[in-house]
Amino acid sequence: MTAPVITIDGPSGSGKGTVARLIALELGFHLLDSGAIYRVLGLAATDARIQLDDSDALASLSDSLNLSFPYNAQCTQIILNGASVGDRLRTQVAADAASRVAIHPRVRDALMNLQRRQARDPGLVGDGRDLGTIVFPDADLKIFLDANVEVRAERRYLELIQSGQTVERSAILRDLEIRDVRDRTREVAPLIPANNAYVIDSSDKTAAQVVANIRDLWRARGLA
Numbered sequence: 001m002t003a004p005v006i007t008i009d010g011p012s013g014s015g016k017g018t019v020a021r022l023i024a025l026e027l028g029f030h031l032l033d034s035g036a037i038y039r040v041l042g043l044a045a046t047d048a049r050i051q052l053d054d055s056d057a058l059a060s061l062s063d064s065l066n067l068s069f070p071y072n073a074q075c076t077q078i079i080l081n082g083a084s085v086g087d088r089l090r091t092q093v094a095a096d097a098a099s100r101v102a103i104h105p106r107v108r109d110a111l112m113n114l115q116r117r118q119a120r121d122p123g124l125v126g127d128g129r130d131l132g133t134i135v136f137p138d139a140d141l142k143i144f145l146d147a148n149v150e151v152r153a154e155r156r157y158l159e160l161i162q163s164g165q166t167v168e169r170s171a172i173l174r175d176l177e178i179r180d181v182r183d184r185t186r187e188v189a190p191l192i193p194a195n196n197a198y199v200i201d202s203s204d205k206t207a208a209q210v211v212a213n214i215r216d217l218w219r220a221r222g223l224a
């Protein structure tokens with residue numbers, strides 16, 4: 001790996017997507033939303049009526065994914081085969097499908113090269129759940145961004161409400177608790193900090209404060 005890489009892993013609602021985008025913008029790096037890869041695959045499988053436990057069919061489908069992540073200060077786009085995916089990836093259906101397809105080792109292997117190809121000059125900032133542990137084990141800087149589940153549920157609720165969806169806070173909290181257990185205890189690439197990751201709790205921090213923290217860590221390593 002020649003291009004510098006920053007990985008930001010963590011659970012849903014920790015703020016890793018916003019933080020990754022702001023860091024990438026500041027450094028002029030490419031951006032990888034690895035969770036979107038699994039969401040795209042989950043939705044594509046649902047559209048194609050492929051069962052989310054059919055690892056062979058899912059691995060085959062994943063070979064056809066052609067993704068890019070153009071972004072600005074306000075948002076990240078997800079372009080699949082030359083077309084914008086839009087808001088479909090931000091639904092609870094997509095989130096649940098992503099978590100379910102991600103448990104299959106064959107699917108993760110099929111999507112590994114797609115993620116690693118995003119690491120090109122001048123550099124890459126990626127957010128996900130196993131980037132620092134599995135996808136980019138030699139990353140220059142690894143962050144694990146966390147927050148308590150009540151704060152994450154409220155953030156997720158506001159995000160969905162702002163997108164025009166009708167949801168209940170209690171349902172979101174329950175879904176996050178279930179996903180946390182599934183993601184943190186699965187045998188394949190569980191959601192845990194890499195041994196050399198810096199753990200940041202964003203429960204009482206703004207995105208700008210987290211970005212400043214990561215910027216300081218980046219500079220302290222002589223990589224600015």
